[in-house]
Amino acid sequence: MDRSIQLLISGFERGMPVLTDRQKKVVKIIVEHDRGIYANEIAKSLKVSTRTIRNDIAGINLVLKNSQCSIQSSKRTGYFIMQENINRIKDVLKTMDALNPKQIATSSKQRKYYILGKLMNCHAKDLGEMADELYVSEQTVYKDLTGMIHHLDEKYHFYALSLENGQMILQPKEIEIRTLVYRLIKEEIYLTNRLVDIHLYQMIRDSADMEELNDIVDYISAYCRSNSIVLSDQMVFVIAWMIFFTMLRSEGGYHLERNVELFNPNEKLSQLLTSLFRDLKFNLTKSDCHLLQNYIETLGFYSNQEGVISGSEVEEIVDLFTKEMLAKYNMDFTKIPSLFENFKIHLQFTIKRLLMDYQLSNPLLKEVKVKYSFAYEITMLIVPIIHERYGLYLSEDEISFLTMYVMPFLKAQNARVKTILVSGTSQSFANMLHVWLNQEFGSRIDIVTKIPMYRLEEELESHKVDLVISDRTIDKKISVPLIEITQLPGTAERQRLESFIVKTVTVTSSEEVFHKVFNRNAVLFFDGEPSFAQIIQRCSKRLMENGNILDADAFAVATMQREQIYHTHIDHGVFFAHPLENEAVKNGVCVGVVRTDAEMAGHPIRIVFVGAHEPRIYKEMIHIYDLINKVAASSRLVGILCGMHSEGELIDYLERIVQII
Structure with a gap:
């Protein structure tokens, strides 16, 4: 063949x-x-x-x-x-x-787009007629339709599609249809990176001239070249499809029900659209143009890198976020300018999407929340800042995109061990050792100072360090971990130092923070069928009894409010619940173990870690997030913990997991 x-x-x-x-x-x-x-x-x-x-x-x-x-x-x-x-x-x-000699659409997704396209024009169609048109059974169409209804409800909050008495019905306002399709266009094109997308084609196949779509693409590409506007092929395709669909709806006699104001005028974009509509003879209303331009703006349309950060609002929000990050976590986000500036650029378009009621979906959301949970939690600092200003909450998907800028910054913060290098032999050997340490452990060790032996005690008082490395034997006891390298370093010294850093510094800090946060008096076992709110209430009371918080009722309310906006389920029935804002007297975690069947928002409840965080959080708390994620990732570990019968047994087992991590 x-x-x-x-x-x-x-x-x-x-x-x-x-x-x-x-x-x-x-x-x-x-x-x-x-x-x-x-x-x-x-x-x-x-x-x-x-x-x-x-x-x-x-x-x-x-x-x-x-x-x-x-x-x-x-x-x-x-x-x-x-x-x-x-x-x-x-x-x-x-x-x-x-x-297949007759079938129009040959996959479930294609049929869904075809059905949506049909209903956008006729608003109601008999289920049997659609089955005949698609050459499939009524049951197949029913499954496709109910799946699409659920998908549009869940992902896009689009509730205008229904099935009543064998009739498929679509009764939205025109503005709802356009905003839905704009979002579908963006996601399909970014998924396939093709202009002629199969699914979008199914949606408009009976009413569209695809050569007009090509004409729009050619026009945008030529205009951008002549005006020094740099756009990716994906963005050109998305803009072209949005214009194309708007033109089809307008020519079909579908008009917006209300006036649409221009959200944030972009001169370059306005000039492009005005020129395109004039030269290609597209007759659109002012509201058509404004709605279209508002959505294109959310894609991040701009002519060059200058002026991308516009207005004082984003600057003010980022300034508040970085101050909060410094105050609560002792981390200065501005120390890595490239990440900081890109975070600001992304945030600008995030806020535009938020105000347009259009937020991106992130297929890696669950992975981000599980693998980078501490970075995700730091990024959550921006949520109350934005809510206070606009009265709106960012979606978890948008927060996870912003987390991708915080995560590498956090990794850089945690990577280096502050070290004093002590020289007690020849200067040449000391210099050689310094060079070797930089070559082998430059990303792991930060040598804050290089000193002679007699200054060690003085420097330990003036510098807070994690480790001392000396090129000669030190007889007296010092307050920080010590490693001695008294001969030319090789494989053995490399392995010894690596092992020392991991076991002495990392494990010690993780065990120390574990004992600060967990205790045997903060474990509760639940029988019967407790609600999530009951678990939070009892854990809050125990945290107050242990001196972690002052007001159990206020803490429980704040924790449940966060759960309603941003659910804290990780996996396998494990939750890490805590308020959006940190106001605890001291850090602590109460563990609620559920031994019977219980659910929260469709998720089983097995173990609920209820966290009380101080306003200022030390970076070593990342070990607690790692521990909870390790438990959540394994159904076996969850089963073992749920099968335990004493508080001490459970805490000891969690500590062993920390040591393994």
């Missing part, structure tokens, strides 16, 4: 569309006219419009892309197929007839 035909069959199996009967007739007519044929001649033969033929040919080329051939066009000869591709296209038609 020809390789291109194998690719075509593979494409069908993955859900690629097949040709309709009319599209097959178009191909056959072009094959018969080896010197070319114009669209109006094909249209006359098939008794359809020229626009319909151009749309069909765009769809045909989408299907044929895996067969390494296509229908080409020329102003002089019209549409034609290269002679060497004629036999291949005939084979494609035969293969397609054998596979």
